[in-house]
Amino acid sequence: MFRSHPRIVTAATASLLVVGLSACGGTTKDSASSSGGGSQASAAADPNAKIEEGLKIAYLPKQLNNPYSDVETSGGKVAVGELKGEYKLVGPNDASASSQVSYINTLIQQQQNVIVVAANDPNAVCPSLNQARQAGIKVVSFDSDASKDCRDAFINQATTQGIGESLTKMANELAGGEGEIAILSATPNATNQNAWIEVMKTELAKPENSKLKLVKTVYGNDDDQKSFQEAQGLLQSYPNLKVIVSPTTVGIAAASRYVSSSNYKGKVQITGLGLPNQMREYVKDATVKKFALWNPADIGYLAAYAGAALASGQITGAQGQKFTAGKLGEYTIGADGEIVLGPPTEFTAENIDQFNF
Ligand code: RAM
Numbered sequence: 001m002f003r004s005h006p007r008i009v010t011a012a013t014a015s016l017l018v019v020g021l022s023a024c025g026g027t028t029k030d031s032a033s034s035s036g037g038g039s040q041a042s043a044a045a046d047p048n049a050k051i052e053e054g055l056k057i058a059y060l061p062k063q064l065n066n067p068y069s070d071v072e073t074s075g076g077k078v079a080v081g082e083l084k085g086e087y088k089l090v091g092p093n094d095a096s097a098s099s100q101v102s103y104i105n106t107l108i109q110q111q112q113n114v115i116v117v118a119a120n121d122p123n124a125v126c127p128s129l130n131q132a133r134q135a136g137i138k139v140v141s142f143d144s145d146a147s148k149d150c151r152d153a154f155i156n157q158a159t160t161q162g163i164g165e166s167l168t169k170m171a172n173e174l175a176g177g178e179g180e181i182a183i184l185s186a187t188p189n190a191t192n193q194n195a196w197i198e199v200m201k202t203e204l205a206k207p208e209n210s211k212l213k214l215v216k217t218v219y220g221n222d223d224d225q226k227s228f229q230e231a232q233g234l235l236q237s238y239p240n241l242k243v244i245v246s247p248t249t250v251g252i253a254a255a256s257r258y259v260s261s262s263n264y265k266g267k268v269q270i271t272g273l274g275l276p277n278q279m280r281e282y283v284k285d286a287t288v289k290k291f292a293l294w295n296p297a298d299i300g301y302l303a304a305y306a307g308a309a310l311a312s313g314q315i316t317g318a319q320g321q322k323f324t325a326g327k328l329g330e331y332t333i334g335a336d337g338e339i340v341l342g343p344p345t346e347f348t349a350e351n352i353d354q355f356n357f
Helices: 011-023 067-082 101-109 126-134 160-175 191-204 224-237 249-260 276-284 296-311
Strands: 056-060 086-089 114-117 138-142 153-156 179-185 212-219 243-246 269-272 291-293 322-324 330-332 338-340 345-347
Touching: 056 067, 056 101, 056 296, 067 086, 067 249, 067 296, 101 114, 101 126, 114 126, 114 296, 126 138, 138 296, 153 296, 160 179, 160 191, 160 212, 160 243, 160 269, 160 291, 179 191, 179 224, 179 249, 191 212, 212 224, 224 243, 224 249, 243 249, 249 269, 249 276, 269 291, 276 345, 296 322
Parallel strands: 056 086, 056 114, 114 138, 138 153, 153 338, 179 212, 179 243, 243 269
Antiparallel strands: 291 345, 322 330
């Protein structure tokens, strides 16, 4: 079956297009409407369109040296294989705001059909992602969203509201309803962590959480050493901390490692979002009672199917459109091009051995 390759535009043409867009108020036509994920595609979706074979689907996670990214992209690789596409994985070694731009530019040159990206900063990646889209490449954000003006769909691991509520609820339970808590986050620009922290702040303002005091938010930049030092620093500054909430797999593992061999073990609780395989030893040695996550492999898997459906014209990213994602079944696109994987799972000593990721 014939499949057209993305059209390559020169840097000069692309920048003219971007300037043209910002001249119209910095937004695309579709992103100004109530549905869709900021798709610039003018063609209508054809729900009966056949998924094309041979699609080039490239993954660009926040950073490569993060075990979470490895699990995510392993699911993507499986799905691309099922779709008979060509899988590619590229990415920076740090999660700083602008670290992904040069990779996107290379993926454009390579005429990928789909870029699946976890944005380190919602805006820093936008000009190059929009150049990719102008060249006919479909852009699916996953894990950490890009601005909705520069991607076609977003695979969210669970609802942002649900994750923020779950983090706050775990903190409240572990603090016994009162006391000082702190947050050890990823990078200061991360779309996903910042959105979850915003929900946490709203939740903390509610009467049931009024005796919890958020004393500080620190950033370990999803770097193991820095996260470890930030956890240490928090406990030096706030020795009465009841709970450290770390909404990042890198942060929660580093904080748990620090606390497990310090005098704070048993005095401060660690919770947040972690990989069961990284957290098992800290659950077994009683440093950690409870944390949450989803299966990251499923996010990567779902992103490939969404990308293939976009590239094949089956969907455009508009609200209400449906597509099938292999073993995960059917998904419906929500507002702003968001596709939600499912609810998070809570892990405790009772169930952690049932999970292997
Ligand atoms: C880290 C990353 C990732 C986030 C997980 C929970 O690995 O910051 O973006 O989704 O934690």
